[in-house]
Amino acid sequence: MSTSISQPKPTTKVISLVLDSGPLIKNTPIHHLAQKFYTIPEVLNEIRDKKSREYVSQLPFELEIKNPSEHALREGKFKINLSYPDRRVGQHKSN
Numbered sequence: 001m002s003t004s005i006s007q008p009k010p011t012t013k014v015i016s017l018v019l020d021s022g023p024l025i026k027n028t029p030i031h032h033l034a035q036k037f038y039t040i041p042e043v044l045n046e047i048r049d050k051k052s053r054e055y056v057s058q059l060p061f062e063l064e065i066k067n068p069s070e071h072a073l074r075e076g077k078f079k080i081n082l083s084y085p086d087r088r089v090g091q092h093k094s095n
Contacts, residue, residue, distance in 0.1 A: 019063070021046040027055045038064045 017034035021043045030037070037059075044065065047053055056063070 019043065024056050025049070025052045027052065031060050036064065037061055038066050040067060041065055 013032070014034045016036045016038060017030070019030070019037055019039045022028075023030050024039075024043070024047055044056070047056055
């Protein structure tokens with residue numbers, strides 16, 4: 001009886017994906033999920049361990065760092081329970 005490693009099913013890439021720290025800290029392969037990747041400075045500040053920082057520095061795509069606009073913060077619809085750090089992300093004001 002042979003054992004095979006399960007390969008991820010092919011998916012259609014979304015245009016943009018906004019990243020929280022979870023997949024970056026867990027070194028989750030995500031490059032196949034989107035065409036463009038975004039995050040905010042606070043998410044990168046949550047990545048403290050050496051292994052995760054190395055993973056982020058070697059991502060096979062550009063991770064664009066953005067600050068949400070005032071309009072996005074006003075119009076955003078957060079109908080889920082967010083953790084305290086995630087609520088802080090929504091409160092960030094760009095300079």
